[in-house]
Amino acid sequence: MLQLQNYINGSYTDPENGTWIDVFNPATGKVYAKLARSGEEDVAKAYAAAAKAFPTWSETTLQERSRILSKIADLIEEQLIPLAEAESQDNGKPLSLALSVDIPRASSNFRFFAHAITQFASEAHESIGTQTMNFTLRQPIGVVGCIAPWNLPLYLFTWKVAPALAAGNTVVAKPSEITPLTAYMLGKICTEAGLPEGVLNIVQGLGNEVGEAIVTHAHIKAISFTGGTKTGAHIARSAAPMFKKLSLELGGKNPNLIFADCDYEKMLATTVRSSFANQGQICLCSSRIYVQETLYEQFKKDFVHRVQQLVVGPPKASETQLGAVVSEAHRDKIEAYIKLATEEGGTILCGGERVTVDDHEEGYYLQPTVIEVTDNQCRVNQEEIFGPVVTLMPFTDEADALQKANNVPYGLSATVWTQHVDTMMRVSHQLEAGIVWVNTWLNRDLRTPFGGTKDSGVGREGGFEALRFFTEPKNVCIQYGKS
Numbered sequence: 001m002l003q004l005q006n007y008i009n010g011s012y013t014d015p016e017n018g019t020w021i022d023v024f025n026p027a028t029g030k031v032y033a034k035l036a037r038s039g040e041e042d043v044a045k046a047y048a049a050a051a052k053a054f055p056t057w058s059e060t061t062l063q064e065r066s067r068i069l070s071k072i073a074d075l076i077e078e079q080l081i082p083l084a085e086a087e088s089q090d091n092g093k094p095l096s097l098a099l100s101v102d103i104p105r106a107s108s109n110f111r112f113f114a115h116a117i118t119q120f121a122s123e124a125h126e127s128i129g130t131q132t133m134n135f136t137l138r139q140p141i142g143v144v145g146c147i148a149p150w151n152l153p154l155y156l157f158t159w160k161v162a163p164a165l166a167a168g169n170t171v172v173a174k175p176s177e178i179t180p181l182t183a184y185m186l187g188k189i190c191t192e193a194g195l196p197e198g199v200l201n202i203v204q205g206l207g208n209e210v211g212e213a214i215v216t217h218a219h220i221k222a223i224s225f226t227g228g229t230k231t232g233a234h235i236a237r238s239a240a241p242m243f244k245k246l247s248l249e250l251g252g253k254n255p256n257l258i259f260a261d262c263d264y265e266k267m268l269a270t271t272v273r274s275s276f277a278n279q280g281q282i283c284l285c286s287s288r289i290y291v292q293e294t295l296y297e298q299f300k301k302d303f304v305h306r307v308q309q310l311v312v313g314p315p316k317a318s319e320t321q322l323g324a325v326v327s328e329a330h331r332d333k334i335e336a337y338i339k340l341a342t343e344e345g346g347t348i349l350c351g352g353e354r355v356t357v358d359d360h361e362e363g364y365y366l367q368p369t370v371i372e373v374t375d376n377q378c379r380v381n382q383e384e385i386f387g388p389v390v391t392l393m394p395f396t397d398e399a400d401a402l403q404k405a406n407n408v409p410y411g412l413s414a415t416v417w418t419q420h421v422d423t424m425m426r427v428s429h430q431l432e433a434g435i436v437w438v439n440t441w442l443n444r445d446l447r448t449p450f451g452g453t454k455d456s457g458v459g460r461e462g463g464f465e466a467l468r469f470f471t472e473p474k475n476v477c478i479q480y481g482k483s
């Protein structure tokens with residue numbers, strides 16, 4: 001059986017303790033690989049390799065760093081099909097999605113930061129009249145830790161690793177133990193691209209073991225983490241007394257506000273996508289739909305009709321629109337929320353059941369589910385489900401929409417549908433979210449700041465925000481003599 005090893009100092013190596021864990025294919029429910037169950041010793045080895053590589057990598061010219069990162073982007077592009085097949089097998093997502101979104105974006109992440117680093121600049125402040133000049137150096141931090149989740153495995157792994165490397169750091173990184181395959185494959189790509197040994201080290205295993213070892217390592221000075229809010233809070237508690245720099249991209253419960261004056265067809269098609277893309281397992285999916293009451297009944301009828309047409313099936317089939325959810329445990333969690341919804345007085349308008357797929361009877365398939373709720377504060381409407389489940393509720397006016405949208409602990413993203421410029425401006429201004437999309441969804445320009453407020457995280461990724469995170473500013477103040 002395939003063994004997914006660590007990638008340390010440019011080579012694939014077994015975990016020091018010799019133990020392995022099962023990796024499942026969610027589409028079939030079968031184990032397809034063994035994953036290195038690494039521990040502190042492996043993190044220590046990875047750290048040592050990264051620390052040794054740091055002096056040279058941090059002094060490597062920007063042109064050379066940029067050339068190597070661009071080469072990694074090229075190789076990801078060349079290996080689009082095997083990488084997409086691996087991602088789909090590991091995660092259960094439709095192959096078409098991995099081919100069109102996940103892997104192209106992983107390549108773009110490297111290409112974007114290969115260019116961005118050549119444009120990154122720092123400030124200078126002349127203190128007029130005192131013969132004093134200040135300039136700010138932006139220096140790489142050293143060895144940094146990057147920890148990624150399972151929903152967009154290579155996409156989010158590279159979203160951290162690429163800026164960290166571009167800025168001159170060396171990296172100890174960990175993908176999710178649920179979806180480790182494409183990060184494993186990235187090691188070979190980095191070697192082929194000429195990334196020097198030890199610059200990127202990938203340590204595989206469980207979060208509370210190897211992840212914890214990265215977070216608490218005395219000399220890994222910054223942690224960029226994407227994952228659940230509970231894990232983020234735990235990491236913050238461990239890292240804060242060690243004075244580590246932290247970027248936390250956490251959960252969401254994103255509202256979708258639909259005003260009666262919207263472009264109806266565009267809104268409807270996009271809302272189906274923003275609700276159920278990747279089986280609803282995108283942190284930016286809109287999981288709470290609020291519709292202005294004059295449009296509510298029409299929307300409810302048309303939306304449910306469209307959702308019922310969605311094809312749930314094996315990830316490889318070209319007609320599949322929803323594949324399997326990522327794991328058995330995650331399916332159980334989603335089903336528990338569907339059950340809770342009815343207990344809380346919600347009405348299941350469609351979905352709610354498992355789907356049995358021919359030749360994939362043990363796979364984790366669920367129908368896309370729409371739940372009408374009457375209480376904005378019910379748990380199903382307040383807690384992140386992270387699956388193919390959305391709630392639906394009417395609102396009366398702008399103030400009511402905002403009150404409902406903002407009244408959750410999360411603040412990652414929000415979507416607004418209106419053609420009225422005043423409405424879109426006022427609502428965008430008042431939404432408590434790090435990202436607001438108006439008349440669009442998941443429309444990403446990699447230069448823009450990305451991240452959430454409230455329980456959705458601390459810090460921003462994307463563009464120069466990421467390069468600022470992965471560098472330490474140092475002000476140099478020089479007073480020069482009078483002539």
Ligand code: NAD
Pocket residue numbers: 147148149150151152156174175176177205206207208210211212215226227228229231232234235249250251252282283384386412451452456457
């Ligand atoms: P998770 O928190 O369980 O795991 C994320 C990563 O952290 C994994 O690699 C895991 O092994 C590791 N980990 C777990 N415990 C750890 C610990 N104690 N110390 C260090 N590392 C640890 O999250 P998940 O279930 O993999 O991902 C789903 C969550 O991620 C959802 O809440 C989703 O909203 C969130 N997410 C957020 C964003 C964003 O940009 N804000 C993007 C994608 C996913």
